[in-house]
Amino acid sequence: MRLSKMHLKTLREVPNEAEIASHILLVRSGMIRKLVSGVYGFMPLGWKAARKIENIIREEMDNAGGQEIHMSAIQPAEIWQESGRWYAYGPELWRLKDRNGRDFCLGPTHEEIFTDIVRTDVSSYRQLPMNLYQIQTKYRDEARPRFGLMRSREFIMKDAYSFDADFEGLDKSYNEMYDAYERIFTRCALDFRPVEADTGAIGGSNSHEFTAISEVGESEIAYCENCDMAATVERAECIDAKPENEEMLTLEKVSTPGTKTIEAVADYLKIDKNRTIKALLFVTYDNEGDVDSYVAAFVRGDRTLNMVKLINALDVPEHTIEFADEEEMGYETGCVGGFTGPMGLTNCKIVVDSELVQLKNLCAGANEKDYHMINVNYGRDYEGDIITDIKTLREGDPCPECGKPVKHARGIEVGQVFKLGTKYSESMGAMYKDENQKDHPIVMGCYGIGVTRTLAAVVEQHHDDNGIIWPMAVAPYHVIITLVKPNDEIQALVADKIYDTLIKAGVEVILDDRKERPGVKFKDADLLGIPVRITVGKLAVEDIVEYKLRREDDKIEVSVDEAISKAIKIVSDEK
Numbered sequence: 001m002r003l004s005k006m007h008l009k010t011l012r013e014v015p016n017e018a019e020i021a022s023h024i025l026l027v028r029s030g031m032i033r034k035l036v037s038g039v040y041g042f043m044p045l046g047w048k049a050a051r052k053i054e055n056i057i058r059e060e061m062d063n064a065g066g067q068e069i070h071m072s073a074i075q076p077a078e079i080w081q082e083s084g085r086w087y088a089y090g091p092e093l094w095r096l097k098d099r100n101g102r103d104f105c106l107g108p109t110h111e112e113i114f115t116d117i118v119r120t121d122v123s124s125y126r127q128l129p130m131n132l133y134q135i136q137t138k139y140r141d142e143a144r145p146r147f148g149l150m151r152s153r154e155f156i157m158k159d160a161y162s163f164d165a166d167f168e169g170l171d172k173s174y175n176e177m178y179d180a181y182e183r184i185f186t187r188c189a190l191d192f193r194p195v196e197a198d199t200g201a202i203g204g205s206n207s208h209e210f211t212a213i214s215e216v217g218e219s220e221i222a223y224c225e226n227c228d229m230a231a232t233v234e235r236a237e238c239i240d241a242k243p244e245n246e247e248m249l250t251l252e253k254v255s256t257p258g259t260k261t262i263e264a265v266a267d268y269l270k271i272d273k274n275r276t277i278k279a280l281l282f283v284t285y286d287n288e289g290d291v292d293s294y295v296a297a298f299v300r301g302d303r304t305l306n307m308v309k310l311i312n313a314l315d316v317p318e319h320t321i322e323f324a325d326e327e328e329m330g331y332e333t334g335c336v337g338g339f340t341g342p343m344g345l346t347n348c349k350i351v352v353d354s355e356l357v358q359l360k361n362l363c364a365g366a367n368e369k370d371y372h373m374i375n376v377n378y379g380r381d382y383e384g385d386i387i388t389d390i391k392t393l394r395e396g397d398p399c400p401e402c403g404k405p406v407k408h409a410r411g412i413e414v415g416q417v418f419k420l421g422t423k424y425s426e427s428m429g430a431m432y433k434d435e436n437q438k439d440h441p442i443v444m445g446c447y448g449i450g451v452t453r454t455l456a457a458v459v460e461q462h463h464d465d466n467g468i469i470w471p472m473a474v475a476p477y478h479v480i481i482t483l484v485k486p487n488d489e490i491q492a493l494v495a496d497k498i499y500d501t502l503i504k505a506g507v508e509v510i511l512d513d514r515k516e517r518p519g520v521k522f523k524d525a526d527l528l529g530i531p532v533r534i535t536v537g538k539l540a541v542e543d544i545v546e547y548k549l550r551r552e553d554d555k556i557e558v559s560v561d562e563a564i565s566k567a568i569k570i571v572s573d574e575k
């Protein structure tokens with residue numbers, strides 16, 4: 001491709017709302033173009049890079065036995081009502097009506113559609129196992145789209161669904177997809193880590209998230225360097241603190257004026273925060289938007305409540321719970337903002353972190369302004385409706401597997417795999433007959449990769465101050481020939497020769513033949529991040545050109561033939 005003919009508009013300025021490297025560089029290099037908040041279009045170079053990622057995914061999915069299909073983004077509401085997700089998915093589901101008032105949504109994921117295909121087409125065990133996938137545009141009405149392609153409202157996703165006769169088959173399908181994902185992200189040159197994850201709105205029993213390590217990622221993971229424990233922080237189990245061997249002391253009410261926070265009350269009573277009980281107040285809503293219940297959650301004062309664990313414990317959709325208005329909840333349940341404790345609450349669900357059950361003589365709010373209770377003990381003084389682990393595993397806490405201190409890292413979720421089991425096949429009636437004509441629900445798994453988010457993650461991990469540094473396998477072009485003086489006949493001839501020879505060898509080449517100053521061309525070449533640059537300048541007359549890799553600082557002067565053979569070799573080695 002001659003750059004003079006390419007539709008390319010690079011920007012010198014950083015877009016206002018862009019905060020992270022991938023967003024800034026993809027916009028500045030003219031690869032993506034914002035339409036409205038969270039909605040981006042792809043220009044020629046950006047689209048080529050996206051297609052490279054798609055094709056890596058396609059090859060590995062096909063090798064793992066997947067069959068590609070393509071379903072509509074538009075899905076009728078009825079099918080989501082059948083699975084129960086029309087309501088459970090909440091406001092992120094992009095809903096619309098046709099001219100007759102019939103409800104539809106723009107699919108954020110396609111479990112229902114694929115389940116519908118197999119319930120219609122599969123009847124016998126002989127048709128199983130099967131793996132269907134698509135690479136398709138998805139929609140999510142994000143409350144706060146940001147970071148360019150990282151959290152957008154329209155995005156390209158690969159979603160695959162496996163169908164097996166039993167759970168043993170599901171385990172095999174799941175492991176095959178897990179292995180395919182490792183190959184895909186390795187080929188995309190990502191530094192990634194598969195970690196155990198929560199199943200969220202998709203449901204099912206087991207899940208792994210594939211996380212591209214990055215400071216700007218929205219996923220926080222906990223991992224252990226001593227064993228193979230690795231999980232998202234939402235998912236990671238916590239070990240309860242070991243109780244001291246203490247006698248229960250007499251419960252007492254003490255005056256603690258103005259101590260509305262854990263810090264303040266611990267200071268006032270001169271005790272450690274880990275001797276206190278922290279209260280967090282929530283309200284859940286029903287289908288109609290009316291209050292369903294009030295929830296008081298209690299963790300040790302120095303802990304952080306884990307919202308995902310709380311939501312799982314309550315078994316409510318994520319969008320139906322929010323922080324309670326203290327005054328309203330106080331009126332209904334008897335709690336007092338800043339002085340809430342687990343004793344004497346009425347008309348509310350009490351969720352107690354498992355750790356608190358063992359710990360003795362703690363301090364908790366007295367549900368009375370300016371008072372706390374001391375020597376509070378579970379069982380004797382209060383009880384919970386739900387007792388489970390609702391705390392967050394912090395950096396340095398003991399590893400749930402081996403007890404050594406865990407580490408935290410941030411990352412970008414580029415893929416996730418789920419063992420769905422029979423959640424969808426049972427709710428939607430996707431059954432098959434075994435050898436004895438007996439009916440069974442089909443056992444399912446589902447497997448997603450954010451194609452456009454992977455593209456952003458690649459840029460996030462491969463860039464410098466001057467621009468993108470594409471890994472060869474996903475680079476929109478392999479080589480850029482920078483022609484210093486397009487008007488110089490010899491330079492133009494040499495550049496054309498390199499260009500034609502490389503194209504014949506199957507190398508994807510850009511020839512920068514624009515009538516621009518050399519400085520502009522070098523800046524653009526760095527910004528676009530094409531892996532190999534061959535500069536044709538005044539030494540062309542002596543058959544010498546400059547050869548440079550984008551990822552290295554050094555440039556070397558070599559003969560034209562040597563530049564060509566070096567380029568062909570590195571492209572075939574790395575693409």
Ligand SMILES: [Zn+2]
Pocket residue numbers: 224225226227228229399400401402403404
């Ligand atoms: Zn460990």
